[in-house]
Structure formats: structure tokens, C-alpha cells
Amino acid sequence: MTQYFSSQSGVTIVQDMADIIIANRNYLSEIDGAIGDGDHGINMAKGFSICKEKIAGQEMTLDKALDQLSDTLMEGIGGSMGPLYGSLFFGWAEGIKGKEKITAQDFARMLQKGLDELREISDAQQGDKCLMDALIPAVETFSHAVTQGKTFQKALEEMKKAAESGRDSTKDMVAKIGRASRLGERSRGVLDAGAASCCLLLGQLAESIDRQLHL
Amino acid sequence: MTQYFSSQSGVTIVQDMADIIIANRNYLSEIDGAIGDGDHGINMAKGFSICKEKIAGQEMTLDKALDQLSDTLMEGIGGSMGPLYGSLFFGWAEGIKGKEKITAQDFARMLQKGLDELREISDAQQGDKCLMDALIPAVETFSHAVTQGKTFQKALEEMKKAAESGRDSTKDMVAKIGRASRLGERSRGVLDAGAASCCLLLGQLAESIDRQLHL
Amino acid sequence: MKRIVNDPDRLVEDGIEGYLAAYPQFYEKTENPRTLKRPQAPVKGKVGVVTGGGSGHEPAFLGYVGEGLLDAVAIGEVFSSPTAGAFLDAIKAAESGAGVVCLYGNYAGDNMNVKMAIKKAKAANIAVKTVMANDDVASAPKTEREKRRGVAGEILMWKVGGAAAAMGYDLDGVAQISQKAIDMCRSIGVGLSACTIPAVGKPNFTIADGKMEIGIGHHGEPGVDITDWKPAHETAKIMLEHVVEDKPFERGEEVVVLVSGLGSTPVIELYVYYAEIAKLLKEKGIIVHKCYVGNYFTSLDMMGVTLTIMGLDEELKKMVDYPVNSLALVQK
Amino acid sequence: MKRIVNDPDRLVEDGIEGYLAAYPQFYEKTENPRTLKRPQAPVKGKVGVVTGGGSGHEPAFLGYVGEGLLDAVAIGEVFSSPTAGAFLDAIKAAESGAGVVCLYGNYAGDNMNVKMAIKKAKAANIAVKTVMANDDVASAPKTEREKRRGVAGEILMWKVGGAAAAMGYDLDGVAQISQKAIDMCRSIGVGLSACTIPAVGKPNFTIADGKMEIGIGHHGEPGVDITDWKPAHETAKIMLEHVVEDKPFERGEEVVVLVSGLGSTPVIELYVYYAEIAKLLKEKGIIVHKCYVGNYFTSLDMMGVTLTIMGLDEELKKMVDYPVNSLALVQK
Numbered sequence A, B: 001m002t003q004y005f006s007s008q009s010g011v012t013i014v015q016d017m018a019d020i021i022i023a024n025r026n027y028l029s030e031i032d033g034a035i036g037d038g039d040h041g042i043n044m045a046k047g048f049s050i051c052k053e054k055i056a057g058q059e060m061t062l063d064k065a066l067d068q069l070s071d072t073l074m075e076g077i078g079g080s081m082g083p084l085y086g087s088l089f090f091g092w093a094e095g096i097k098g099k100e101k102i103t104a105q106d107f108a109r110m111l112q113k114g115l116d117e118l119r120e121i122s123d124a125q126q127g128d129k130c131l132m133d134a135l136i137p138a139v140e141t142f143s144h145a146v147t148q149g150k151t152f153q154k155a156l157e158e159m160k161k162a163a164e165s166g167r168d169s170t171k172d173m174v175a176k177i178g179r180a181s182r183l184g185e186r187s188r189g190v191l192d193a194g195a196a197s198c199c200l201l202l203g204q205l206a207e208s209i210d211r212q213l214h215l
Numbered sequence C, D: 001m002k003r004i005v006n007d008p009d010r011l012v013e014d015g016i017e018g019y020l021a022a023y024p025q026f027y028e029k030t031e032n033p034r035t036l037k038r039p040q041a042p043v044k045g046k047v048g049v050v051t052g053g054g055s056g057h058e059p060a061f062l063g064y065v066g067e068g069l070l071d072a073v074a075i076g077e078v079f080s081s082p083t084a085g086a087f088l089d090a091i092k093a094a095e096s097g098a099g100v101v102c103l104y105g106n107y108a109g110d111n112m113n114v115k116m117a118i119k120k121a122k123a124a125n126i127a128v129k130t131v132m133a134n135d136d137v138a139s140a141p142k143t144e145r146e147k148r149r150g151v152a153g154e155i156l157m158w159k160v161g162g163a164a165a166a167m168g169y170d171l172d173g174v175a176q177i178s179q180k181a182i183d184m185c186r187s188i189g190v191g192l193s194a195c196t197i198p199a200v201g202k203p204n205f206t207i208a209d210g211k212m213e214i215g216i217g218h219h220g221e222p223g224v225d226i227t228d229w230k231p232a233h234e235t236a237k238i239m240l241e242h243v244v245e246d247k248p249f250e251r252g253e254e255v256v257v258l259v260s261g262l263g264s265t266p267v268i269e270l271y272v273y274y275a276e277i278a279k280l281l282k283e284k285g286i287i288v289h290k291c292y293v294g295n296y297f298t299s300l301d302m303m304g305v306t307l308t309i310m311g312l313d314e315e316l317k318k319m320v321d322y323p324v325n326s327l328a329l330v331q332k
């Protein structure tokens, strides 16, 4: 097992991400339906499908593939999710631009750059009941694990867990952002759709990279 | 007891007719609601109220008062009921025009002239589930009674009964005219609103004249 | 109560007040509170063009009062014919000596009230001609066209009659071309949900969930078929077939297409629908000279759409293209 | 399914096809399927005027493309901001060298997408200014005007900006007067029933029977008060007070009034409502220079009404009265 993976596997990794979103189209819409307008899975699946088709059969580095994903979401989804996930993936791409081999340190930078870009267009905080609640703990946990000298694989595993408990933490929150915030107390008791999709994406990313590390 | 009544009592008689319609506003709308659009009582009460106000405190012969009622309905209601009842009352007024004392023979002519006028604008037949089902038997019964030499009072009583059983006969009919005809078989089982209002009017008329005959 | 009304029994009175307050450039009172005319009427030397009908179809009928269109309108209760007096006063308001055409729709109440109004107008020495719209193909078989209801084709009849009058046609001429316009028109409607008369407070019929009613009338009159819901392209095809076969409209023929929502159907859906109609007409080689897509003739808050097609000759084309300036229709 | 659609996920695509088929005199494609422009755009020497927004508000936004109004529009999914690319392509379609104003509404998605589009437009050397509408008084307190949503006041902002551009104002001038227009605007909405996004198939919120929601947003955003149903004159009064107090509008001030239905409210009810507004304004001594009553900015099939009032100075008055020729608005 290596401590880096090749950026050449970009198409595979991004297609894995697309597949997990497409597979969860209805699940995500259902969550959004409880306190939102029920379109989260629809919008996300529409964007990721378009991207998957675009990159199919190509050879691309991960930064190129993420750039493609970012562009597609921004151009194919619109709404709020286009800019939000578009910025996140644009940041990820920036964080590993030009790298042929991606180490845990590189990956930590990638995650951090993604969060930075996202914060450029969103003021949302942890606790607002949104995708930040899955994303921020995941980014922090991964960095922390790397600083502590844990293996890439172990750090990914911890990141995935952090995203999951971050997602679960949204259940008891009152939404402070987005459409659900209109419901006040009534928004408590169900998961946040954006946190759920973000958790799916981070979990799939961890698995896909783990597979690369085992090659 | 006399065998005629004075045409001078026009305002009283027409006001009685107005009162019976106004008192049955909701009843008539409810019947219409079952297989029509529920506005029959509303439209009728609106027109009769306007007329009642107009003639209040005046001295009018019955033909004049009926003319006023006819005009008000035609001018105040519109729709189908304006012309239908407007024509009926116009015919009634024509039938007794200029008479100072109204005998049973005069009254029979009045009823007949009303039906003639109504037929000028409506092709509806007995059996169509409409106001004709109350009106036609009433007109025929009154004439028949008079021909047989019965008293004015007795003829009125029989007219009233005929109108009532005519109204009741509409219950088992399938509507062939008006809005209810769209329901086909589903229109069976309830009274017709127009027959109900017509029956109320004829019944009230009989009572009001009977009172005059006793003066 | 989901409605913006004061006393629902006074909906029409209150609405008329709003029209007068909002658009004095289009509407002026007459002595009859149920008759409005345009400020310019009667226009000297011009044949007067009037109509009338029940309320609840807005912008019809009032919206079509204006230059190159209607001179006066008689206004009824919701879904109820105006009185004979209102029709008569509309005729009087439009009469400048050249006579008046009354262009109305084929409904029992309207027929009776117009008939009575005409009698009185003639007694008052006004020359009047009537043309009765009967464009709704679903309301009676072709062999009984005289029984058919008038629906959104009335707008095109007014457009043509109004233009002819503005162009100086005489009374017979205006009546004839209005008659030609409606003879060239065929319409059909589809309903997806019922409407509610505010004074009644509940729908006066129902369309079951998942169903649609083909051939429904403008007051919820029964259609020719209650089917399962169909996508726009199938709905468009069914409706177009009814309309095209009835006349029939032929390959190479030029037409006007009018698509109207029935009230609650979002406007974007009318465009989804029109896209299908345009495609189908192209396939049939029928040429759209002009189209109108919008809420032109509604049925309170009914969901659904109506399709009207009018065949054109050179004369009708000139009338359709003639400028108008009204609340509901402006053409330069 | 009470809707006239094919695949509800393709509602917007299908709708755009309909607009293009129906009105080629108003709409032309760009390279971006989600951006339409008017055939004359870019107009040489004229500042370009563009907007964009989610679908479901028809006739907004597309209906206001035309002479004296908008040059190009970016089109989003139902109730969803257009992409940054669509905004960028609208800007490009309108750019003739004199720069472009993007006049849009204050929503999270639109803000983000416009921001990104502007960045790219500037990188492509296009001078762009933005004005963000925030006329909805119910969406945030006066002290936080920057948080308020843009609603039907956008139409008046487009009207003014479009007229200024047509009259030859330069980029700064058009931006400034558009800003002034929206600063002079205050709006509020009332909802009586919820709307349904076709792709979702059920209402995404509810208004209980017998209740109304004062201050509701154009996508069902929560209002300031859920009250028992009130008659039109009380509803009008409550709404007018919110709007008048907020600015405040003063005795003797001249204004434009725009009353829009939210989709399912019968048009006659909008006139019942306007009659009340006109009366109340008269009492307050506020002078209506011009009014618009109709379905100008809807929310799919929501029942309800919005009220927008814009204060006028001489310059704004000229802009409001300037002729326009678009699908949704024609003024001579």
C-alpha cells in the first residue's frame, strides 16, 4: 500500500462521485422534501449525470476532472447548488493543480482550498444545518490525522466518520440558512439534504482513493 | 266570500311572493347546489328583494305590480331566470291588463298568458326537470277546475296541490335542460330548483288571493 | 375562502369599480351600472361593435374594449348572462347612426337577453345585427353547429369585426365579416381541475385526480371525454385533431392560433403546449400567420387550456393584423 | 398531475421552445440554450439591459424582453437561479460596446451566479454594473434592507432602466436611475394558497383553509403574519400600510402602482383589490400617475396578490411613460 495516489485516476474518481449521487437521487430528494422543496436529489443528479457523460472514456488528471465537474455544476445546475458545489470542487482542483502524485498532505490542502473557495460565496457556519456541518468536521479531522502522522488510509477513514457524524448532527438542528430556515423549530428532527449529499461525496471519495492506495 | 278580488291589492300580492322567495333563499340554493351551481336562491332573492323595495308603500294594480316584477327580474337578474320569470310575469300582467275585478276566468287567462309568454323563449317541456314541471300542471288544473264550475277558492287549492305534485315529480326525473342536464343519470333523485321556486310562487299566490277572496 | 373579495355577492360591482379606477383611458360609465363603454364611443360614422357575457372570464369581455375592437360591453353576474337592459344600453352607447353589431356567444341566457334587447333597440330605431359565436367543436356534433357554444373564438370575431368597423365597413359588411370570422373558427378546451364561483364557495363540478376532461366548456360544461392525464404533446394532438378535422383545415392554409389558459395554469405551461401545437401544425403543412398565447379567456380558477384556430383569407388577414389598443390586446 | 407538461423535469426547456415558436419577433436564441435575447440585441451604442431569474414567474422574466425594456434574459430552472454562464451569455448578448447593466433580484442563488458572471464578463473586458432589487418590505426589517428579496418591483426597475438605456443614458446613468427606481419601490405579497412545482408534484408549503399569509414571498417564503382570511378592503389596507409606512410615501407624492396576481387568482379579483387600493391612496392624498393591474409576476399557481408602489420624480416619470413593446407590456 502506497502513501500517495496517481492523479491520472481523475475520471474514475469523479465518476464514482457521480454514481453515488445518481444512486441517491430519490433519497436526497426525500430528505429535502421533509423541510425543503424536494428537489435536491433532482438538481444534483442532473448535474452529475451531465458531467459523467462528458468525461466518459477520457483520460484526465484529478484536478482536470474536478475542474470539469465544477464547470458542469456551475453551468448545468445553477440555483444555489451550482455555485456552492462548483466552488468546492473548483477549490479542490486548485489545491492539487499540476501534482502527479497526491499525498495525504496534498489531499489535506485540496480539502482546505475547497472549503476556502466555498466560504468565498457562503457565510454559512457549522450549526446552520447545511452542508457545512458535514464538510467542516471532515476537513478538520483529516488535517488533524495527517498532522498526527496517521496513514493516508487511516486519515481518510476518520474523515469519512467525521462527515457521517457531522451529517447526523444536523438532525437536531434548527435550520438557519436556506429554504428550511423558514420553518424555524419545525425544521428540527430531520437530516439536512445538503449535509447528506456532502457526506455521500466525501465518503465515496475516501473509498475511491483507498482503492487507489491499494493498487 | 266573493268570486273575484280587486286588482288594487297588487303590491300586497307581489310583496308576498317576494317574501316567500327571500325566506327560501338558502333552501333554493341548497337544492340547486345538489345538481346545479347553487345560485338559484341567491339570484332569485336578489331580484325579488330589489322589486319589493321598489314597490314598497305604493298603490298599484296587480297587472302594474307584476309588470314591475317582470321588469326588475329582467333588469336585475339577467342570466336565464331574468328572461324566464320575467316573461312569465309579463304574461300574467298582460292576461289581466285593465281588469279592476279579477274573476277565476280572468285568473285562468292570466296563467295561460304567462305560460304562452314563457314558451316564446323556452322550448322546455314537462318532463325536462325544470320549472315547467310545476307550472304546466298548475295552469291546466286551475283551468280544468274553473271549466268544471268549481269555486275560485277550490280551484286555487287544486292549483296549489298540482304545483306541489309537479315539483315532487321532478325528483325522479333526469334533467334534459339547463346546467343539470350535464349530469345525466346523476341528476336523478333530487328536486329541481326552478320547479321548487315556481311551486313556492304559485302556492303563495293561491294563499294571497284566497285571503283577498275572504275580505 | 381563498378569494380576494369583499362581499362575494358584490364581486362584479366591486370589480367594475376597479376597472374604472385603474383604466379611465379605456372605460367610461354609462347610465347602466352593468354597461361600460370606451370613452370615444359612440364614434361618429362608425358601426358600433358590442358584446356582453357573464363575468369570471377576465380579461374577457371588458379587456377587449378599445380602439379597433369593442365599443361597449354588457356585464353579467359570474357565469350568468347580462340583462337585456345591459345589452340594450351597450347597443345605445355604441350607436352613432351607422348601426351596431352585437357579437356574442351561444348560451341560453345570452340568447334570450340579446333577443329582447334587439327588439327594444329596433323599437328605438337602432339598426342592429347580431352574430352568435359557436366555435366550440366539443359542444355539439358538426351537424348541429347551431347548438355549439361560443368560446375563445369570440375574441377573434371581435378582433375582425372591430377592425372592419374601424376601417369603415358598413353595418352589413361588419356583420358579414364577423360571421365569416366565426365560421372560420374552431375551438376546444381541456380541463384539469374545476373552478369555484366565489359566491358559491365550492367547485360546482369535479375532475378526478389523474384525469382530464377533453372538450370541457368555459363554465365546466361536460366535455366529450374524461381520460387519464396525458402529457402535453398527446393532449395537444388530441385537441388539434378535433379542431382540424371539424372544419377541416387544409395543408397550405394560413391560420391564426389562439391558446388561452383557463385561469390557474401557469403561463410557462401554455408555452409548453404551444410548442407542441406549432410542431403538429408544421407537420400538417398548416401555416401560422399569427399566434396568441396567454390568458385571453379564462374560467375563474380552472386549470386547463383552450385551443382556437381560425382560417384566413386575405380580407380576414388584414383584419387580424389591424392595430388595436385595448387592455387585453395591443397591436401596433 | 394537474399540469400541462411533458416530462416535468424538462418544463423549462419545453417552455422556451414554445416562446421561440410563438414570438420570433420578440425572441432569438443565443449559443446558450438558457439565454434568450431580442432579435435587435446588441443595439449599437445602447447600454445593454439584462436580467435573469428562476422560471415559474411568467410572464417574468422573458415577457419583459423588448424595445425599451430588456435586451436579454438568463433563464433558470423553476424557482432556481440561472447559471452564471446564462447570466454571462445574457451580458454578452446585450453588449455593443456601451456596457451592460444586470438588474436582478436579491436571492442567494442569483447573487452567487451573478457575481461569478460579472467576474468573467469583466475578464472579457465588458463593462458591467449590477443593480439588485430588494423591494419586498416583508422579507426583512427596514434596518436590514440589504437582506430584502426582490419581487414585482423588478418590473418597474427594468422599465426605468430599459427606458433610460433606450433614451441614450450611459452605463453609469442607467445603473443610477435603475437603482433610484428600486430605491423608490416597496412591495408586499399576500398568499391564499400554495403553489406546486411541477417536478415536485405537491405543494412545498401550505396555507391552512380560512387563513392567509401576509408578506409571503414569490416562492412561498414565510410571511410576517398568518391571519384569518380578511375581505379585500382589509387585506388592501394592511398591505398598503406596510408599503406606505416603510418608505414612507407622503401626501401629494406621485406614484406608480403595480398589482399582480400570483397565478391562480381570477383577474376580476385583482380589480376588486385595486378598487380598494385606489380608494385608500386617495384618502392618503397619494396620487396615482399610472397603474398596472394584472398577472405581471406570478408564482406558478399560487393564489394571492402583490402590491408594489414606486415613488416618482420627474425623471422617473419620463422613464415610466416611455413607450415599450414586449410580450408582457406594451405602451405607446
Ligand SMILES: Nc1ncnc2c1ncn2[C@@H]1O[C@H](COP(=O)(O)OP(=O)(O)O)[C@@H](O)[C@H]1O
Pocket: A032, A036, A037, A038, A039, A040, A041, A043, A044, A079, A080, A081, A084, A122, A123, A124, A129, A130, A131, A132, A177, A178, A179, A192, A193, A194, A195, D108
Ligand atoms: N448558503 C448556503 N451555504 C451552504 N449550504 C447551503 C446554503 N444554502 C443552502 N445550502 C444547502 O443547500 C441544501 C438544499 O439544496 P437544494 O435543495 O439543491 O437547493 P434549494 O433549497 O434551492 O432547493 C440545503 O440542505 C443546505 O445544505
Ligand SMILES: Nc1ncnc2c1ncn2[C@@H]1O[C@H](COP(=O)(O)OP(=O)(O)O)[C@@H](O)[C@H]1O
Pocket: B032, B036, B037, B038, B039, B040, B041, B043, B044, B079, B080, B081, B084, B122, B123, B124, B129, B130, B131, B132, B177, B178, B179, B192, B193, B194, B195, C108
Ligand atoms: N330553458 C329553460 N326553461 C325553463 N326552465 C329552465 C330552463 N333552463 C333552466 N331552467 C330552470 O332554471 C333552474 C336553475 O336556475 P338558476 O340556478 O337560477 O340558473 P343557472 O342554472 O344558470 O345557475 C333550473 O332548476 C330549471 O328549473
Ligand SMILES: [Mg+2]
Pocket: A032, A036, A037, A038, A039, A040
Ligand atoms: Mg431543494
Ligand SMILES: [Mg+2]
Pocket: A037, A039, A079, D079, D080
Ligand atoms: Mg429548489
Ligand SMILES: [Mg+2]
Pocket: B032, B036, B037, B038, B039, B040
Ligand atoms: Mg344555478
Ligand SMILES: [Mg+2]
Pocket: B037, B039, C079, C080
Ligand atoms: Mg348560475
